Amino acid sequence: ASRPLAPGAVHMPGFAAPLEPALLAHIERIARAAPFRHLATPGGGRMSVGMTNCGDVGWYSDAAGYRYVETDPSTDRPWPKMPVMFLDLAVSAAEAAGYASFAPQGCLINRYEPGARMGLHQDRDENRVDAPVVSVSIGAKAIFSFGGPNRSDPCQRVLLMGGDVVVWGGPSRLYFHGVGAPRSPGFGDGVRYNLTFRACG
Numbered sequence: 001a002s003r004p005l006a007p008g009a010v011h012m013p014g015f016a017a018p019l020e021p022a023l024l025a026h027i028e029r030i031a032r033a034a035p036f037r038h039l040a041t042p043g044g045g046r047m048s049v050g051m052t053n054c055g056d057v058g059w060y061s062d063a064a065g066y067r068y069v070e071t072d073p074s075t076d077r078p079w080p081k082m083p084v085m086f087l088d089l090a091v092s093a094a095e096a097a098g099y100a101s102f103a104p105q106g107c108l109i110n111r112y113e114p115g116a117r118m119g120l121h122q123d124r125d126e127n128r129v130d131a132p133v134v135s136v137s138i139g140a141k142a143i144f145s146f147g148g149p150n151r152s153d154p155c156q157r158v159l160l161m162g163g164d165v166v167v168w169g170g171p172s173r174l175y176f177h178g179v180g181a182p183r184s185p186g187f188g189d190g191v192r193y194n195l196t197f198r199a200c201g
């Protein structure tokens with residue numbers, strides 16, 4: 001089952017549910033090579049969400065700004081390889097949402113421990129706003145808010161459960177969005193993970 005959320009955006013509840021335990025095992029393995037860290041924002045803040053990456057490029061932030069980097073600045077090594085299961089999941093979800101030939105180059109892995117949240121923002125550090133972003137939720141649930149192309153646009157709320165996939169493309173690709181703190185224990189003990197697959201350029 002899938003339902004449209006916004007122009008070009010599709011919510012697929014439970015699309016990845018059978019894979020949750022295996023996805024979590026991959027995340028734990030990736031985090032041993034490229035540990036979760038709380039990145040600094042250009043404005044001098046510290047993100048409450050822990051982040052790491054896998055794939056050819058990873059999203060990064062520090063005083064110099066937001067960008068994609070090919071090596072992990074904390075180890076100077078390439079990011080861990082994207083697991084075949086991650087790639088297959090992202091490509092098949094994009095296809096099911098109507099986006100043929102999605103070729104993600106990187107996967108940002110967000111870890112929401114109790115209290116962690118992500119404020120309203122746009123994803124605009126990719127040079128490929130034509131490509132969708134595929135988002136896979138794992139573990140605890142959280143309320144996801146999304147508005148429109150302007151920060152002041154009214155927001156809609158959707159509860160994302162572990163195993164849910166959302167594909168954001170077309171006009172919705174540049175919509176403002178944010179994520180509340182994990183709400184209750186799910187698979188993985190009250191921690192929520194989100195994988196976002198991106199084509200960057």
Ligand code: MD3
Nearest residue numbers: 110133135168172173174175177179194
């Ligand atoms: C809506 N992460 O990492 S991606 C992010 O649950 C981020 O961790 C969310 O937002 C999370 O930037 C879920 C969902 C997402 C990604 C791109 C979008 C939603 C979007 C682009 C436009 C509108």
Ligand code: FE
Nearest residue numbers: 121122123177
């Ligand atoms: Fe985002």
